[in-house]
Amino acid sequence: MxxxxxxxxxxxxxxxxxxxxxxxxxxxxxxxxxxxxxxxxxxxxxxxxxxxxxxxxxxxxxxxxxxxxxxxxxxxxxxxxxxxxxxxxxxxxxxxxxxxxxxxxxxxxxxxxxxxxxxxxxxxxxxxxxxxxxEELKIASLKKMTGTEVKLSIREGQIIRMLLRGFTNRQIAADLQIGEKTVKNYMTILMQKLNARNRLEVLLAAQKLEGGTDPIQRH
Known part of the structure; x- marks a missing residue:
């Protein structure tokens, strides 16, 4: 190696x-x-x-x-x-x-x-x-997410829940039996959907969404 x-x-x-x-x-x-x-x-x-x-x-x-x-x-x-x-x-x-x-x-x-x-x-x-x-990122994330409706696929929802449990990309890939590169592709999609610039902002937006302050539509 x-x-x-x-x-x-x-x-x-x-x-x-x-x-x-x-x-x-x-x-x-x-x-x-x-x-x-x-x-x-x-x-x-x-x-x-x-x-x-x-x-x-x-x-x-x-x-x-x-x-x-x-x-x-x-x-x-x-x-x-x-x-x-x-x-x-x-x-x-x-x-x-x-x-x-x-x-x-x-x-x-x-x-x-x-x-x-x-x-x-x-x-x-x-x-x-x-x-x-x-905390600083959370404030910025909440401002950006106000009034936003986000549609997540079933797989994206699974990844969101794993992120909230502290899983790394490698752990997510192993648990879902998909490639680590596939997980990274999903992370890119999630950043776009959640208007996030990095992994931390995805996590913070996910916490807000899962908390019920904004609607998540899964399809």
Whole structure:
């Protein structure tokens, strides 16, 4: 099995060196490239297409625009690794296309877990910070879902209920006896139907719908 290729972009040389050293000691990861600005993210992504990017937010350039551009152009996962603890920063990053948000100060093991999690298609947020982010996303989701009627197929309804029970894409695929790629396709459809930009917004919209505040029509 090929190691997960990771690109590291941070404008603090010591932090960049430390992250590089941690990853190089792990046989399941390889360091594809390093950079120090938002422009480096786009350049590295288009040249090397690493599996996962680890990026800081506070760097030269518009990091949010770059994240949005990159995920549109190539199949890569963006994991934000930052000291910014404002939930608004996390929401902006996730809405731009990031798959994870880890606070600096987290353990090396948590960071490695986050990389593996986003690589397999799931979302990761530092647990101690997740409640603030979820609340912020919930407010935005409720505003978007007001007065909306959503029609879900039987299969989509099954997936929604599994999401509410905390199932990952892999677990959903195994339980329904379908391919993991098929589950991802359903997630894309659900994001469109629920007007959601990411997995967390799908979950929040599903919680609201299942709670009975908006009608769900299944066919």
């Amino acid at each position: 090929c190691p997960i290729s990771v690109a590291l972009v941070d404008d603090h040389p010591l932090m960049l060196a430390g992250l590089t050293e941690i990853l190089r000691k792990q046989p399941t990861f390889s360091v594809a490239a390093t950079g120090s600005s938002a422009d480096d993210i786009l350049d590295i992504g288009l040249r090397l297409a690493p599996d996962v990017f680890i990026v800081d937010l506070m760097m030269p350039g518009n990091i949010f625009d770059v994240i949005a551009k990159l995920v549109e152009k190539i199949r890569t996962k963006i994991l934000v690794f930052t000291a910014m603890t404002g939930s608004d920063y996390a929401v902006r990053a996730l809405n731009a296309g990031a798959s994870g948000y880890v606070l600096k100060g987290s353990s090396a093991q948590e960071l490695l877990q986050a990389i593996a999690t986003v690589h397999r298609g799931d979302m990761f947020i530092t647990p101690a910070f997740a409640c603030k982010v979820i």
